Amino acid sequence: MIDTLIKRILELNNPSVVGLDPRLDFIPEFIKQEAYGSYGQTLKGASDAYLRFNKAIIDQIADIVPAVKPQIAMYEQFGYEGIKAYLDTIEYAKSKGLIVIGDIKRSDIASTAEAYSHGHIGRVKVEEHSYCVYKEDFITLNPYLGVDSIEPYMNDCQKYNKGLFILVKTSNPNGGQIQDLSTDGKRIYEVIGSLVSEWGQASIGSYGFSQVGAVVGATYKKQCLELRTLMPHTFFLVPGYGAQGAGAKDIADCFNKNGLGAIVNSSRGIIAAYKKDKYASKYSEKEFHYAARQAAEDMKKDINSVIQ
């Protein structure tokens, strides 16, 4: 799947991913009214508003962006109706040719990890039948429990041609509280970076990158360069661009000298672009999806301006 992702990035000349992390206050009033009209101001109504919103965004970006990254928390909070909207969003995005990175950041012991893995990227058996449930192409994972908590996913990646992005250096302000601690002259994020690199050795594809990728926050510029050097065969999923404060110059070092090696995420910077001054003057609330397309185009240009 990493080869498929890189191929699509090259075809579109666009190493960016749109985070589908809706919030009700990002969603235009007319969409919410349609959804609430059908299901009331309920968890189902809110979930339906998410799905309508996502579909309109997906329709506008599918031909210019290689991938979307739905954040499962935003859906999970609405209970099973929200999970249904998450599943339907993935199904719709894939039907439009988008690659889907499920931002789930799961972590558990092996026997439990197996259930997550089968559900999200493998197949779930019910007696004689087996089901492909969530259908993400990639998922994100938390490494705090060590390699036996990651292996079940690595097995399913091999079996079903999927990919992983493992948290190495996160974009949030206190990410360093544990990740930046020193051990034997190395930071924890470097130790994990080395492990992730090692876990990926057996699955390096035709572009030189492995199925086991890393999450490296754009908000820590110096660490991006360090990790790019430390992990030459590891593809990076880079959050933090846009609303979290990082700009194009901050993410430049996530790419290698061939201009490959990373995909940069923006969520509300794209999906809620119509609320930003820059786009609000040109696009009405009804044109939120056109504003998203324009913001995705602008992001592509911005990122390409700093990579070789």
Next chain:
Amino acid sequence: MIDTLIKRILELNNPSVVGLDPRLDFIPEFIKQEAYGSYGQTLKGASDAYLRFNKAIIDQIADIVPAVKPQIAMYEQFGYEGIKAYLDTIEYAKSKGLIVIGDIKRSDIASTAEAYSHGHIGRVKVEEHSYCVYKEDFITLNPYLGVDSIEPYMNDCQKYNKGLFILVKTSNPNGGQIQDLSTDGKRIYEVIGSLVSEWGQASIGSYGFSQVGAVVGATYKKQCLELRTLMPHTFFLVPGYGAQGAGAKDIADCFNKNGLGAIVNSSRGIIAAYKKDKYASKYSEKEFHYAARQAAEDMKKDINSVIQ
């Protein structure tokens, strides 16, 4: 909520929790046939089998055990139907007076953590309405992203009287790969233990334990004692007893000299007891729930034999 949990542990003289982590191969054939009869060998059929199984177990243990701990992965793998079974299991357990520890091990940046927190232990707003969605009393969390990823949950704990168990030292074989690294003469799990202890200082209840608890695996006996000393006001959720290999003597040090400070989990050792030689001779497959009750009684006795 920590006070409520400890009060119930004392009333029942039972510091144990039953892990509701079903697997289809734990579930008696007659239950599966009933569920598949209604919904086929589908994700919905499997989810229904889980719920029927859980209800029968809950009915048998609710008067002798203070709490249950459903592992969300087992349900999540079945998609939205599985999440519905998770929600229905929680609802049913609470209706029978059980305290519910949602084993979700979530981890994400603050804005996302807020969505998880509102959904699981807080309230989710949909315009003028607000909903209590998952209704767990406690949830488990992963600390790798630092304090800003935990704060949203701490706020909801205060607001809605809930509790947390944060991964400190996990029970799995490779848990030490990151958790046991040394930094400034301390292990990572000790650093996190100190942080968890600090995060709980503001919410110490009437038994001397805070709303912010820790997950400490029974499979690492020496570390249990170290952490019990380091974190006198932190309540431990202790996995690893039973199927994962730890016995009563291994968990003794998780308790303080008053016999308080921990709740020990067993999952398949209780819910699949009827498959173990010890119980299979006395209980048929149809009596799986009676075997579970007996196993829960035996566990209570075993744990109480080592605490003061």
